[in-house]
Amino acid sequence: MAAPSPTDHKSRKLLGRLSLPESRYIADALRAETVGGVLLLVAAIAALLWANIPAISDSYASVRSFHIGPASLGLDLSLQHWAADGLLAIFFFVAGIELKRELVAGDLRDPKAAALPVIAALCGMAAPALVYALVNVAGNGSMDGWAVPTATDIAFALAVLAVIGTSLPSALRAFLLTLAVVDDLFAILIIAVFFTSEIDFLALGGALVGLVLFWFLLRRGVRGWYVYIPLALVIWGLMYNSGVHATIAGVAMGLMLRCTRREGERTSPGEHIEHLVRPVSAGLAVPLFALFSAGVSLSDEAIAQVFTRPETLGVVLGLVVGKAVGIFGGTWLAARFTKAELNEDLAWPDVLAVASLAGIGFTVSLLIGELAFAGDATLTDEIKAAVLIGSLIAAVIACVLLKLRNRRYRELTEAEERDEDHDGIPDIYEEDKPDYHLRMAKIYEDRAAEHRRKAEKAAAAAPQTAAGSTTEADRPA
Structure with a gap:
C-alpha cells in the first residue's frame, strides 16, 4: 500500500513533533507505566508458574478463591474478585484522569489533531471484533467474547519495549499512549453497556448522589484525602451493589478532576493526583490483578484448544491480525x-510496528474475558490463555519490526533529548530562537579558544631541533 500522496504546503503533519510540555508529560507518564509494566510482566509470569507447577497449583486456586469482606454490605468477595472490581477501579480512575487531560489540555482538545488517534483507535477496536465475529460465525462459536480482543494494554506494551531495549521517538510514544487512552474509553463504555444485566436502582441512585457530592466538593475547592478517600469507597461500594461494573465509579471520579492549570499553578489538581495515584495503579493494583487472573493452565491440551476452538482462535487472531490491520488501516x-x-522522520512501517504492539491486550482483555464468560469457568480460562498467547505473538511480531528500525529510533531520540547549551530545554525546540544560536556561537567560540590555547601550549612544550619539528617524521604512514 502506497503512502498518501504529498499535498500542498498547508497540509498537516501526521505524527509530528510534540510541544515541549506535552513531550515532558508523555515522558513522565510512560516512565511510570514502563516500571509498572515490568511489574505486570513479573506478576503474570509468577501467576503462570504458580498455576502450572503441580506441587503448588492447588494453592493458587485456593488463594484466589479465598473470600474476605463484609457480607452485610454485599462485599464478601474472593481475592480474585477484589482485584478485578476493586483494584482495577484505581486503574480506571487514572485512565479517567488521562482521558480528561487529553480532552482539555492534550491532543484530543483539538478536533483535527484528535481525529487521527480516535479513528485509529476505533478501527483498532472494530477490526478485532470483526475478526472474532468472522471466526466464530465460520466455526459456529459463541459471540459473547467479541469485545475481548479490542483492548490494548499500554503498560505491558511498554514493558516489552523496556525488555528489548527499544526507545520510540516521542511522536510514536504519544500516538501509542493516546491510542490506549481512547481505547480505554471505549472499553469502559463496552463494560458499562454490554456487561450490565440487572440494575439495583436504589444503589445506583446512591452512587450517583455520591458522585454529585464528589463533584461539588471539588468545585468548592475542598482539600484533604480524608474527605475524598472515604467518599470514593462509599461510591465504589454502591456502584458495585448496583449491578453496574464497579470500575465505572473510578472512571467517573477521574473525569471530574480539573486538569487545566490556573494562574500560578505548576500542575493542575488532576495532574497532581494522577502523579500520586499512578504508581499505586501501575505498581500495585494492576500487577495484583494479573497475579490473580493470569494463572491459567498452559498444558499441551490447553494450548491446542486455543488454536482449535473458535472463541479462543478468534481472540488470538483478533489481537494479532485485527489490531494491526485496524490501527494501521485507520491511520492510513x-x-x-x-x-x-506523515512526519518525514518516520515511515509507514513504523506505524505498522506500533499497530502490532497495540495487539498486546492484557489487563482489560482479561477483565472482559472474565465478564463475557462468567458462567463457564473452563472457557474463561481458555479465553485467558488465548489472550496471553495472542499478546505474546503480537509482542514478538512488534519486536521484530521495531528492531529493524532501532538505529533510526535511537538517532531520533538522541536528537530530541540533546541539550548542548545546558539550559534544560532540548535544542530541537529552540532552533527558531536567535538567543539559542547566539548561546551556541559563544559555546563554540569558547571551545575554539580553549583548543588554540592547548595547541600553543603543546607547541611550546615540543622539543625543537635544528632541522625543525619531527611531527611529519613521527606520523604513522
Whole structure:
C-alpha cells in the first residue's frame, strides 16, 4: 500500500513533533507505566508458574478463591474478585484522569489533531471484533467474547519495549499512549453497556448522589484525602451493589478532576493526583490483578484448544491480525482523506510496528474475558490463555519490526533529548530562537579558544631541533 500522496504546503503533519510540555508529560507518564509494566510482566509470569507447577497449583486456586469482606454490605468477595472490581477501579480512575487531560489540555482538545488517534483507535477496536465475529460465525462459536480482543494494554506494551531495549521517538510514544487512552474509553463504555444485566436502582441512585457530592466538593475547592478517600469507597461500594461494573465509579471520579492549570499553578489538581495515584495503579493494583487472573493452565491440551476452538482462535487472531490491520488501516485512511502528510522522520512501517504492539491486550482483555464468560469457568480460562498467547505473538511480531528500525529510533531520540547549551530545554525546540544560536556561537567560540590555547601550549612544550619539528617524521604512514 502506497503512502498518501504529498499535498500542498498547508497540509498537516501526521505524527509530528510534540510541544515541549506535552513531550515532558508523555515522558513522565510512560516512565511510570514502563516500571509498572515490568511489574505486570513479573506478576503474570509468577501467576503462570504458580498455576502450572503441580506441587503448588492447588494453592493458587485456593488463594484466589479465598473470600474476605463484609457480607452485610454485599462485599464478601474472593481475592480474585477484589482485584478485578476493586483494584482495577484505581486503574480506571487514572485512565479517567488521562482521558480528561487529553480532552482539555492534550491532543484530543483539538478536533483535527484528535481525529487521527480516535479513528485509529476505533478501527483498532472494530477490526478485532470483526475478526472474532468472522471466526466464530465460520466455526459456529459463541459471540459473547467479541469485545475481548479490542483492548490494548499500554503498560505491558511498554514493558516489552523496556525488555528489548527499544526507545520510540516521542511522536510514536504519544500516538501509542493516546491510542490506549481512547481505547480505554471505549472499553469502559463496552463494560458499562454490554456487561450490565440487572440494575439495583436504589444503589445506583446512591452512587450517583455520591458522585454529585464528589463533584461539588471539588468545585468548592475542598482539600484533604480524608474527605475524598472515604467518599470514593462509599461510591465504589454502591456502584458495585448496583449491578453496574464497579470500575465505572473510578472512571467517573477521574473525569471530574480539573486538569487545566490556573494562574500560578505548576500542575493542575488532576495532574497532581494522577502523579500520586499512578504508581499505586501501575505498581500495585494492576500487577495484583494479573497475579490473580493470569494463572491459567498452559498444558499441551490447553494450548491446542486455543488454536482449535473458535472463541479462543478468534481472540488470538483478533489481537494479532485485527489490531494491526485496524490501527494501521485507520491511520492510513485518516492520512489519506484528511490530506495529512506523515512526519518525514518516520515511515509507514513504523506505524505498522506500533499497530502490532497495540495487539498486546492484557489487563482489560482479561477483565472482559472474565465478564463475557462468567458462567463457564473452563472457557474463561481458555479465553485467558488465548489472550496471553495472542499478546505474546503480537509482542514478538512488534519486536521484530521495531528492531529493524532501532538505529533510526535511537538517532531520533538522541536528537530530541540533546541539550548542548545546558539550559534544560532540548535544542530541537529552540532552533527558531536567535538567543539559542547566539548561546551556541559563544559555546563554540569558547571551545575554539580553549583548543588554540592547548595547541600553543603543546607547541611550546615540543622539543625543537635544528632541522625543525619531527611531527611529519613521527606520523604513522
